Amino acid sequence: MSKLIVSANSKNHLIDLLKKNIDGIILSIDKLSVNDSFYVDISILDEIDFKEKEIFVSLNKLMHNNDLEHLRIVMNKLKSKDVKILFYDMAVFNIAKELDMVDKLVIYQDHLNASILSNKFYNDLGIRGSYITSDITGDELLDIKKNSNMSIMFMVYGYIPIFYSRRYLISNYLKYIGDKKKGNEYSIVSDTGIEYPIDEEEYGTTIYTSKEVNLINYLDKINDIDYIVMRSNKINDDKFNLMVDKFINKDKMDNCYLGFFNTKTIYKVK
Amino acid sequence: MNRIELLAPAGNLERLKIALLYGADAVYFGGRNYSLRANAKNLDIDEIKEACEYAHKLGKKVYVTVNIVFHNEDIVGLKEYLLELEKCGVDAIIVSDPLVISIVHENKINIPIHISTQYSTVNYETVKFWKNLGVERVVLGRELSHDEIKEIIDKTGMDTEIFVHGAMCASYSGRCVLSNYFTNRDANRGGCAQICRWDFDLIRDNEKIDNPVKFTMCSKDLCMLEYIPDIIDIGVKSLKVEGRMRSIYYIAMVINTYRRAIDEYYNNTMTDEKLKKYKRELDKVANRDSTPQFFNKFPTESEQYFLGRNEVSNQDFLGMVEDYDGEYVTVISKNYFKPGDKVEIVSPNRDSILFTMPSLYDSDNNILDASRHPENIVKFRLDKKVEKYDMLRLSNL
Numbered sequence: 001m002s003k004l005i006v007s008a009n010s011k012n013h014l015i016d017l018l019k020k021n022i023d024g025i026i027l028s029i030d031k032l033s034v035n036d037s038f039y040v041d042i043s044i045l046d047e048i049d050f051k052e053k054e055i056f057v058s059l060n061k062l063m064h065n066n067d068l069e070h071l072r073i074v075m076n077k078l079k080s081k082d083v084k085i086l087f088y089d090m091a092v093f094n095i096a097k098e099l100d101m102v103d104k105l106v107i108y109q110d111h112l113n114a115s116i117l118s119n120k121f122y123n124d125l126g127i128r129g130s131y132i133t134s135d136i137t138g139d140e141l142l143d144i145k146k147n148s149n150m151s152i153m154f155m156v157y158g159y160i161p162i163f164y165s166r167r168y169l170i171s172n173y174l175k176y177i178g179d180k181k182k183g184n185e186y187s188i189v190s191d192t193g194i195e196y197p198i199d200e201e202e203y204g205t206t207i208y209t210s211k212e213v214n215l216i217n218y219l220d221k222i223n224d225i226d227y228i229v230m231r232s233n234k235i236n237d238d239k240f241n242l243m244v245d246k247f248i249n250k251d252k253m254d255n256c257y258l259g260f261f262n263t264k265t266i267y268k269v270k
Numbered sequence: 271m272n273r274i275e276l277l278a279p280a281g282n283l284e285r286l287k288i289a290l291l292y293g294a295d296a297v298y299f300g301g302r303n304y305s306l307r308a309n310a311k312n313l314d315i316d317e318i319k320e321a322c323e324y325a326h327k328l329g330k331k332v333y334v335t336v337n338i339v340f341h342n343e344d345i346v347g348l349k350e351y352l353l354e355l356e357k358c359g360v361d362a363i364i365v366s367d368p369l370v371i372s373i374v375h376e377n378k379i380n381i382p383i384h385i386s387t388q389y390s391t392v393n394y395e396t397v398k399f400w401k402n403l404g405v406e407r408v409v410l411g412r413e414l415s416h417d418e419i420k421e422i423i424d425k426t427g428m429d430t431e432i433f434v435h436g437a438m439c440a441s442y443s444g445r446c447v448l449s450n451y452f453t454n455r456d457a458n459r460g461g462c463a464q465i466c467r468w469d470f471d472l473i474r475d476n477e478k479i480d481n482p483v484k485f486t487m488c489s490k491d492l493c494m495l496e497y498i499p500d501i502i503d504i505g506v507k508s509l510k511v512e513g514r515m516r517s518i519y520y521i522a523m524v525i526n527t528y529r530r531a532i533d534e535y536y537n538n539t540m541t542d543e544k545l546k547k548y549k550r551e552l553d554k555v556a557n558r559d560s561t562p563q564f565f566n567k568f569p570t571e572s573e574q575y576f577l578g579r580n581e582v583s584n585q586d587f588l589g590m591v592e593d594y595d596g597e598y599v600t601v602i603s604k605n606y607f608k609p610g611d612k613v614e615i616v617s618p619n620r621d622s623i624l625f626t627m628p629s630l631y632d633s634d635n636n637i638l639d640a641s642r643h644p645e646n647i648v649k650f651r652l653d654k655k656v657e658k659y660d661m662l663r664l665s666n667l
Binding site: 062063064065067068089090091093094095110111112113114115116117118120121122124135136140143144160162163164165166167168169170172173174175176177179182183184185186187188189190191192195198204205207209210259260263265266267 | 308338339340341342344345366367368369371372373389390392393394395396398399400411413414418421422440441442444445446447448450451452454455456457458459460461466468469470471472473474475476478479481483485486487489564569570571573574576
């Protein structure tokens with residue numbers, strides 16, 4: 001049976017979630033992670049009672065040279081902690097290897113790493129966990145699980161980041177039209193009328209899916225997946241807490257957005 | 271001294287030959303499968319073999335992109351394909367999914383590996399990771415500044431390649447699947463529908479920002495011509511031009527210009543005036559504005575396109591020389607031209623020839639009032655020597 005891992009929108013939200021019957025929590029580390037609503041310093045690991053839940057620390061930023069010193073300091077501190085580390089950039093692996101902590105790593109590359117053999121490549125390096133991209137189908141996911149020695153994580157609820165740029169796209173546009181960045185929430189709408197949330201952070205701009213993916217009706221199908229993940233980013237605390245309860249109870253719901261879970265992409269159009 | 275490599279795109283054999291003739295040291299292209307331009311013609315195995323033979327005779331290199339993000343279903347036939355590429359003698363494959371590295375190593379396939387820009391390698395630790403795996407070259411992410419590239423090279427000694435010219439992804443390469451979610455076309459398997467070039471309304475706190483200028487992610491193109499000396503000085507090994515789906519004319523003109531600019535640097539003959547001339551050359555074939563993007567400063571709104579994105583095709587290209595018999599030039603026409611037009615013939619080996627188009631004839635020597643149709647054979651008299659693959663264009667001088 002899958003373990004349920006969640007992320008939080010604030011420290012208070014985190015404390016609320018830790019009271020629930022969840023199995024673990026994702027903590028995005030400030031300056032070293034992206035695509036989240038709540039970033040923390042690793043000192044939080046000593047400040048909060050995590051009630052023996054599993055802790056996944058996210059270091060999922062694409063690292064530039066000037067991130068590496070801070071990254072090394074943070075990883076050194078994480079070495080003695082009972083945590084797993086979600087990462088995107090192989091700089092994290094290189095430093096983990098040097099610090100003899102590769103066994104803590106979970107490869108987490110949003111849109112890469114979509115096959116059995118790609119995961120085998122990372123597993124052969126000593127990496128034991130893989131947070132699989134949401135761009136593949138449920139059947140592909142299960143094939144990867146069946147053919148892998150790794151602990152597999154998969155997002156079952158939340159907004160999926162579908163575009164990440166180093167540029168400040170909202171600020172650039174607003175400056176171009178003589179406006180300024182203000183307010184809290186932005187989204188973009190094309191001629192199709194569908195709205196996509198867009199965030200600009202210190203490290204660039206992210207666009208998310210138009211709706212939150214919700215695989216609650218498929219929990220039995222993916223029961224062999226080691227960790228299922230619910231992401232709170234862009235969802236208010238009350239709604240998210242309610243959804244966590246529903247996932248714990250394996251409720252059934254109507255009109256759920258499934259992303260690519262039951263849909264294959266195409267790439268040759270001629 | 272090992273000179274920097276000029277690496278050109280080649281969507282088919284004709285473009286490959288043009289690119290090499292006009293000064294590329296190496297070319298890159300995709301095969302029929304496993305390449306990120308799934309909807310380009312690309313080359314089959316026989317053509318790849320021919321490409322290698324042609325390039326190697328000239329002492330030049332051939333790199334083949336095997337740079338999709340693989341799904342389970344894509345892996346069928348990959349090993350056999352890599353073995354075929356080895357037999358063809360390709361000089362390297364460009365990969366983004368590391369499973370290809372595993373297959374190459376496990377099967378002892380003797381092909382050097384270059385890491386694609388699609389992996390967005392942007393720091394020296396990640397470059398060291400690839401180096402430790404036996405990778406020969408990394409194509410760096412396009413989000414890097416001069417100082418970042420220099421630090422990577424200084425700290426790793428790795429062969430690096432950077433893009434210097436052409437279209438840009440608005441995102442970090444590999445981290446955009448807008449195409450998947452908007453159109454069901456898989457961006458990381460070669461189906462990118464270029465959603466970043468669409469227009470959008472921007473909504474702020476549930477209210478549409480009312481402005482005739484629409485929100486877009488679209489970036490201007492990349493052009494690093496003026497930074498060639500800096501790029502060479504910091505130790506980059508290869509300068510890559512984007513554009514596997516571009517025309518032969520575009521490839522010829524861009525490669526010819528970069529070739530000359532690189533040679534001027536090594537010969538210590540570059541001047542401000544020449545640099546301006548080369549920049550004008552590139553502007554002539556461009557259909558979009560260009561900037562150095564991240565290389566010299568962090569991009570702002572000036573590096574993006576919000577207006578004026580009319581990507582009209584270039585009509586200046588009149589035709590390509592097929593033959594010269596010492597008196598008549600035979601040309602395969604590409605666009606409309608007529609006697610009296612001011613015309614320029616551009617050659618990879620000589621300065622341009624400027625002249626007024628004389629009488630035109632068809633292949634049966636019948637006089638023509640104009641060349642009206644693309645791919646027709648047209649002849650005219652010329653007292654200056656030209657060669658096959660020289661290009662005719664309208665002169666703006």
